Amino acid sequence: MPHDAIEMYKSETxxxxxxxxxxxxxxxxxxxxxxxxxxxxxxxLTDQESRNRNIQHVP
Incomplete structure:
Protein backbone atom coordinates (compact mmCIF):
# COMPACT_ATOMS: atom_id res chain seq x y z
CA MET A 1 0.00 0.00 0.00
CA PRO A 2 1.56 3.31 -1.06
CA HIS A 3 2.31 5.88 1.64
CA ASP A 4 -0.05 8.55 0.25
CA ALA A 5 -2.90 6.04 0.20
CA ILE A 6 -2.34 5.37 3.91
CA GLU A 7 -2.33 9.12 4.64
CA MET A 8 -5.51 9.57 2.61
CA TYR A 9 -7.17 6.71 4.52
CA LYS A 10 -6.11 8.25 7.84
CA SER A 11 -7.50 11.68 6.97
CA GLU A 12 -10.77 10.18 5.67
CA THR A 13 -11.14 8.13 8.84
CA LEU A 45 -48.25 6.84 23.20
CA THR A 46 -48.17 4.15 25.89
CA ASP A 47 -51.21 5.71 27.53
CA GLN A 48 -53.02 5.63 24.18
CA GLU A 49 -52.02 1.99 23.68
CA SER A 50 -53.35 0.98 27.09
CA ARG A 51 -56.58 2.88 26.43
CA ASN A 52 -56.96 1.08 23.10
CA ARG A 53 -56.32 -2.22 24.83
CA ASN A 54 -58.97 -1.42 27.46
CA ILE A 55 -61.48 -0.51 24.75
CA GLN A 56 -60.81 -3.84 23.00
CA HIS A 57 -61.44 -5.78 26.21
CA VAL A 58 -64.85 -4.18 26.75
CA PRO A 59 -67.50 -6.66 25.54
Missing part, protein backbone atom coordinates in the same frame (compact mmCIF):
# COMPACT_ATOMS: atom_id res chain seq x y z
CA UNK A 14 -10.45 11.17 11.00
CA UNK A 15 -13.01 13.17 9.03
CA UNK A 16 -15.68 10.48 9.41
CA UNK A 17 -14.91 10.08 13.11
CA UNK A 18 -15.15 13.85 13.63
CA UNK A 19 -18.43 13.97 11.69
CA UNK A 20 -19.93 11.20 13.82
CA UNK A 21 -18.68 12.90 16.99
CA UNK A 22 -20.37 16.15 15.96
CA UNK A 23 -23.59 14.30 15.09
CA UNK A 24 -23.45 12.48 18.43
CA UNK A 25 -22.91 15.74 20.34
CA UNK A 26 -25.77 17.39 18.46
CA UNK A 27 -27.99 14.40 19.22
CA UNK A 28 -27.03 14.54 22.92
CA UNK A 29 -27.92 18.22 23.25
CA UNK A 30 -31.16 17.66 21.31
CA UNK A 31 -32.08 14.72 23.51
CA UNK A 32 -31.26 16.76 26.60
CA UNK A 33 -33.26 19.73 25.37
CA UNK A 34 -36.30 17.75 24.31
CA UNK A 35 -36.11 15.08 27.02
CA UNK A 36 -39.33 16.24 28.68
CA UNK A 37 -41.10 16.49 25.33
CA UNK A 38 -39.92 13.00 24.32
CA UNK A 39 -40.94 11.58 27.71
CA UNK A 40 -44.34 13.22 27.35
CA UNK A 41 -44.79 11.83 23.83
CA UNK A 42 -43.76 8.33 24.91
CA UNK A 43 -46.08 8.51 27.89
CA UNK A 44 -48.94 9.66 25.66
Missing amino acids: AEVTWMYTLKWLARQSTVHRYKNLITQLLFN
Whole structure:
Protein backbone atom coordinates (compact mmCIF):
# COMPACT_ATOMS: atom_id res chain seq x y z
CA MET A 1 0.00 0.00 0.00
CA PRO A 2 1.56 3.31 -1.06
CA HIS A 3 2.31 5.88 1.64
CA ASP A 4 -0.05 8.55 0.25
CA ALA A 5 -2.90 6.04 0.20
CA ILE A 6 -2.34 5.37 3.91
CA GLU A 7 -2.33 9.12 4.64
CA MET A 8 -5.51 9.57 2.61
CA TYR A 9 -7.17 6.71 4.52
CA LYS A 10 -6.11 8.25 7.84
CA SER A 11 -7.50 11.68 6.97
CA GLU A 12 -10.77 10.18 5.67
CA THR A 13 -11.14 8.13 8.84
CA ALA A 14 -10.45 11.17 11.00
CA GLU A 15 -13.01 13.17 9.03
CA VAL A 16 -15.68 10.48 9.41
CA THR A 17 -14.91 10.08 13.11
CA TRP A 18 -15.15 13.85 13.63
CA MET A 19 -18.43 13.97 11.69
CA TYR A 20 -19.93 11.20 13.82
CA THR A 21 -18.68 12.90 16.99
CA LEU A 22 -20.37 16.15 15.96
CA LYS A 23 -23.59 14.30 15.09
CA TRP A 24 -23.45 12.48 18.43
CA LEU A 25 -22.91 15.74 20.34
CA ALA A 26 -25.77 17.39 18.46
CA ARG A 27 -27.99 14.40 19.22
CA GLN A 28 -27.03 14.54 22.92
CA SER A 29 -27.92 18.22 23.25
CA THR A 30 -31.16 17.66 21.31
CA VAL A 31 -32.08 14.72 23.51
CA HIS A 32 -31.26 16.76 26.60
CA ARG A 33 -33.26 19.73 25.37
CA TYR A 34 -36.30 17.75 24.31
CA LYS A 35 -36.11 15.08 27.02
CA ASN A 36 -39.33 16.24 28.68
CA LEU A 37 -41.10 16.49 25.33
CA ILE A 38 -39.92 13.00 24.32
CA THR A 39 -40.94 11.58 27.71
CA GLN A 40 -44.34 13.22 27.35
CA LEU A 41 -44.79 11.83 23.83
CA LEU A 42 -43.76 8.33 24.91
CA PHE A 43 -46.08 8.51 27.89
CA ASN A 44 -48.94 9.66 25.66
CA LEU A 45 -48.25 6.84 23.20
CA THR A 46 -48.17 4.15 25.89
CA ASP A 47 -51.21 5.71 27.53
CA GLN A 48 -53.02 5.63 24.18
CA GLU A 49 -52.02 1.99 23.68
CA SER A 50 -53.35 0.98 27.09
CA ARG A 51 -56.58 2.88 26.43
CA ASN A 52 -56.96 1.08 23.10
CA ARG A 53 -56.32 -2.22 24.83
CA ASN A 54 -58.97 -1.42 27.46
CA ILE A 55 -61.48 -0.51 24.75
CA GLN A 56 -60.81 -3.84 23.00
CA HIS A 57 -61.44 -5.78 26.21
CA VAL A 58 -64.85 -4.18 26.75
CA PRO A 59 -67.50 -6.66 25.54
